[in-house]
Structure formats: C-alpha cells, structure tokens
Amino acid sequence: MALLISPDDLAAALRADAPPRVLDVRWRLDRPDGRPEYLAGHLPGAVFVDLETELARHGDPGDGRHPLPGRAELEAAARRWGLDDGDAVVVYDEGGALSAARAWWLLHRSGVADVRVLDGGVTAWAAAGLPLETGDVRPRHGTITLEPIVDGVALIDEAAAWPGHGVLLDVRAAERYRGEVEPIDPLAGHIPGAVSLPTTDHLDDGRFRDAAEIRATFVAAGAEPGVPVAAYCGSGVTAAHTAFAGALAGIDVTVYPGSWSQWSNTPGRPVATGPQP
Template sequence: MNPIISASELLAATAGPARPVLLDVRWQLGGPDLRAEYEAGHVPGAVYVDLDRELAGPPGAGGRHPLPDPEAFGAVMRRAGVGRETPVVVYDGGLGWAAARAWWLLRWTGHEDVRVLDGGLGAWVAAGGALSAEIPSPAEGDFKPSPGAVGLLDAEGAAELARAGVLLDARAGERYRGDVEPIDPVGGHIPGALSAPTTDNVGDDRRFLPAPELAARFSALGADGARPVGVYCGSGVSGAHEVLALAVAGVPAALYAGSWSEWCSDPSRPVATGPDPQ
C-alpha cells in the first residue's frame, strides 16, 4: 500500500462508505501547541493529536521526543476512533514531519492501514476540501498496540548500522557537519552516517517527489535495499518523515527514535564533524 495519499484521493475516501479515521497532528518545534489552529478549522471529522504530549514520552536521557508508552499511545488512538481494521489518514500543517511521526508510531505498533496526506492541510484546501470548526466525538476504537512491526534502532544499533549498513542523517547539512547546533548541546553526527536532509525529499509545495526520483536519490546514497537502512534526525520526528520517503521509494528503513538528542547526551559516544561521514 502506498503510504501517502493525495488530497484528491482523500476527498474521494471521505465521501465513500469506508471513511478513514482522520488525525490532525499540526505541530511546531518548541511550541506552542497548535490546538487553537485546529479548532479554528480542520478537515471535517479530524481529531487533534498533540505530538509533544501524546506521540512522545517525557524528554530526558532517551532524547527530546522519546517513544511514548505503547499503552498510553494506544489509549490516545482509541479515543480518536482508531480501530484495528480502520483506515487512518494523518495530516499536519504541511511540513509532514509530525504526520510522519504519527504514521510511524501506528506502523510500529502494528496498524497496517495508515497513510499520510501528501502536502498536508494546504493540499486539502487547494483541492477544494472544506474546513470545519466542529470538534468530533468519535466512537471508541479497538486498536491495541503490538510494538515491533517495523524497524526500531537504539544507539548501539545505529552505531552498528553506520558501520555495516547505511545510516542516514535527516537533519540539515549544517547540523550534520556541526557548523551550527541550535537545539542540542553538541553539534556533529554519528560517525559513519551520511547526510541526507529530509527537506530534499519534497518539492516547493511540500509534496513528496515522485517515487522514481526518491529511489534514485536514496540509491545514490547506497540506500537501495541491498543493505539494511536506518535513519535518525534530532529527536525522531523529521527522521520519521525520511523513513516515510524511503517507504514511498520502496526501501524499508528502521528509525533511531532517540536520534541525535539521545546520542549526544552520553559524552562517551563518539561525534564526527565536517562533511565526511567519519
């Protein structure tokens, strides 16, 4: 199944008998939460999900956005109406990172029918989709998380993959090189990782590049499916978007959820700087 859905496809799906559960995951790094924007207008029937509180655990040694407790995540999804067999479509304000985080968590916990709206809310509006200020009260879903359905890396696994497979760093190039580090206390990258900014996976309209173009981009980085592939970013949000782009290209990849914010919290872990992987 294609992990993304176009706005025109979503318009047709919401008008059909098998209407998907819709999750609005608008988010801004550093806050505030965007619930007010959701309440002012969202895709009709969509339920708001807060990334910082509901798609992540408390920040700490596991990074700025560690994985949420699976049972707590499952409760959030059930309240939103997510069932084991229910199609789910996730969207955000257009950047795609937050929606991809929700997509990845649902996939990791075993949901098989979840897609991200390509281009986010802006694409929906551009396609003629209506907005609603009505807050829905969906029936309780029956989704029960079963973690482990897709690849997850810890720090040791990421280090090993950088040596024996392909580990992609989804952050901006200047953060990978260590030229600047506006968020975490240490700049640089995991030794052996390759710079692959997730922003290069989309066009000016924030929609994903065609699958053949994504496949060519990742193949040039060695991520063609012949070796295991992993991705990390700052805190496991934009990295999920790169995992999604790889899925569009047909390349399975694991996510290092703790990402750089976890890696650099331990001073014993090595740090590389500059444009070269090592």
C-alpha cells in the same frame, strides 16, 4: 497498500459508507503545540493528535527529546482518537508530513494495516477548494488493539555500529550535520560514519517526489539495493519522515528514535563535524 492519498481522493473517501479516520498531527519545532491552528481550521471530522504527549513520552535527557510511547500509552491515545481494529487512517499536518509521518510510522509499526498520509497536508486540501471545519472534534472512544513495536527500531549502540554494515542517514538540515549550528541540543555535529541526507530532499513544494526520484536520493547517499538503512534526526520525529519516504521508494528504513538529542546527551559518545561522515 497505498501510502499516500490526494486531497480529491480523500474527499471522495470521506463521502463513502466507511470513511477513514482522519488525524491532524500539526507540530513544528518552533511551535510544538498545533492545537490553535487545528481549532482555527481542520479537515472535516479530523481529530487532533498531540505529538508531544501522545506520540512521545517524557523521559530523561539521556532518552532523547521524543522517546517512543509505550504500547499501552499509544493504544490509549489511539482509542481516544476513535480508532477501532480494521479502520483505515489518514494522517496529515501543515504540508510536508514532517510531523504526520511520526504518527504513520508508530501506527504502521504497531500493526495498523491501512495508514496513509495526505499528500500536501491541509495546505493542499485548502488549495483544492475543499472545506475546513473549526472547533474541536471529540469522537467516541475506540477499541483498537495495538501490537508492541518490535522491529524497525535501532537503539543507541546499534546506531553507533550501523555504519559498519550499512548506511546511517542523518536527515537533519545539512548545516546541523556539519556542526555549523545547533539550535537545541548540547553538542553540534553528527554521529561518526553517518551520511547527510536531509529529509526535505524528498519533498517538492510540500509534496512527496515520485518513487524513482526518492530512490535516487537514497542511492546517491550509498543506500544501494541490499544495503541496510537506518535514519536519525534531532529527536526521532523527522527520521520517521525518511522512513515514510523510503517506504514510498520500496526501501526499508530503520529509525533510531533517540537520535541526536539522545546521542549528544550521552557522555562518551564521539562527535564528528564537517561535510564528511
């Protein structure tokens, strides 16, 4: 099953008899509500997805900033988006899929067979001269049934132990890994034993690099074939982006959803700084 779709291919698919459901997942750390941008211009028929309330749940600081939603909550959201069992789904954001990948990962892990990411997002769509719509899209409620997420997820103790048997990737910006800056969480640094591999390394001008290039970045970080790989970020959002990049390269990546926001809010967890694991 293809994981990426180009703007031209998506435009053709939207003209077919059974078009995919399109989800707009615009969100940024400095602008978490992407609805104003969505209302100003989105792909035809696209439904807005609120990452903060639909792709995460509220929890205590010790749960991290974006704990995973429960199965029932995610299913209710997916039905609001108009999804039915068997639907093909395309997710997108502004460009590099840094937030859209969270929707891809949750739906993929919940049993949705055909979920693709629009390569380059709305930026590439508009650059191709394809039309945008304004205003809100409110589809009829769908009837999809999602499965509970039972694999591909690491809890905090599993993340702590991961460097002992595999590669734990810290996919935040390198300066946050080194502990030079920390704009949000209470402590600066990284999980001891983690290796720095910023998820933006998998992109070139907002689009994904080819599979061979992505695979090479993983190998350079120690993720040789057969080595178990897990990833964390600030709050579990861009770790899903690394999981998507891994899938493009044929590498299974477990996500630690609590990520640094949970680790740094949990008393007694050690913190490493500097460029080395």
